[in-house]
Amino acid sequence: MPTPWPYPRWVAHRGAGKLAPENTLAAFRLGASHGYRMFECDVKLSADGVPFLMHDAELDRTTSGHGIGGEQTWQALAQLDAGSWHSRTYAGEPLPTLGNVARFCLRNAYFLNIEIKPTPGQDRDTGTAVAREAQRLWQGASGHPLLSSFRVEALHAALAAAPALPRALLLDTLPPDWLAQARELQCAAVVCNYRLWNADTVAQARAAGLRTLSYTVNEEAAAQALLALGTDAIITDRVDLFAPA
Numbered sequence: 001m002p003t004p005w006p007y008p009r010w011v012a013h014r015g016a017g018k019l020a021p022e023n024t025l026a027a028f029r030l031g032a033s034h035g036y037r038m039f040e041c042d043v044k045l046s047a048d049g050v051p052f053l054m055h056d057a058e059l060d061r062t063t064s065g066h067g068i069g070g071e072q073t074w075q076a077l078a079q080l081d082a083g084s085w086h087s088r089t090y091a092g093e094p095l096p097t098l099g100n101v102a103r104f105c106l107r108n109a110y111f112l113n114i115e116i117k118p119t120p121g122q123d124r125d126t127g128t129a130v131a132r133e134a135q136r137l138w139q140g141a142s143g144h145p146l147l148s149s150f151r152v153e154a155l156h157a158a159l160a161a162a163p164a165l166p167r168a169l170l171l172d173t174l175p176p177d178w179l180a181q182a183r184e185l186q187c188a189a190v191v192c193n194y195r196l197w198n199a200d201t202v203a204q205a206r207a208a209g210l211r212t213l214s215y216t217v218n219e220e221a222a223a224q225a226l227l228a229l230g231t232d233a234i235i236t237d238r239v240d241l242f243a244p245a
């Protein structure tokens with residue numbers, strides 16, 4: 001039976017792209033103010049196993065901290081400023097936990113795409129912990145989060161930990177066995193670099209029962225081409241350019 005697909009066509013990358021500090025609740029709120037009802041975010045583990053939002057392995061680019069985020073406890077990470085790097089408006093914005101974001105999405109009936117983004121060397125543990133936490137947080141809710149990752153081992157762990165949560169394989173290039181990999185992971189979707197989609201690859205994915213998503217689409221012409229191909233969803237930074245229908 002195909003996995004239910006309740007997700008909207010437009011997804012705000014890291015909350016609101018570059019318009020607000022990525023992967024913060026402030027970004028989600030800004031994305032929502034532009035009409036977005038689904039958000040992508042990157043999730044990894046603190047040293048004491050708390051799933052939290054951050055893209056890079058290192059803290060330096062997007063927070064007031066230094067070094068590897070996954071080597072610090074949640075208590076230490078919670079003290080950091082994840083907004084000042086972006087602009088004064090967001091000074092003091094904290095790093096959110098997956099729990100913080102789940103509450104925001106559930107209370108507002110928003111959908112979430114959780115990209116499992118392990119600290120290097122932690123693929124399996126991160127896949128297991130994030131899937132378990134997502135299952136707990138969305139227990140009994142409609143509109144489960146979509147778990148995606150470039151890391152096959154993390155998706156295998158997520159499948160083992162929470163088989164009922166939908167999964168998507170993230171691909172920046174198409175290896176010869178991309179469909180076999182997605183099938184083995186019992187994925188509902190593949191999320192590709194948008195340049196990989198054409199009539200042939202879309203048809204192959206569809207024939208394999210997979211939904212077709214793209215990242216990160218910031219230009220009108222690319223978005224139009226993907227819509228014309230009939231792909232299922234588009235992840236964008238440009239929440240100010242593309243208005244979700």
Ligand code: G3P
Nearest residue numbers: 040042055115148215235
């Ligand atoms: O999940 C889609 C996209 O976010 C993947 O790339 O590096 O922006 O996390 P990245």
Ligand code: MG
Nearest residue numbers: 040041042115
């Ligand atoms: Mg991401």
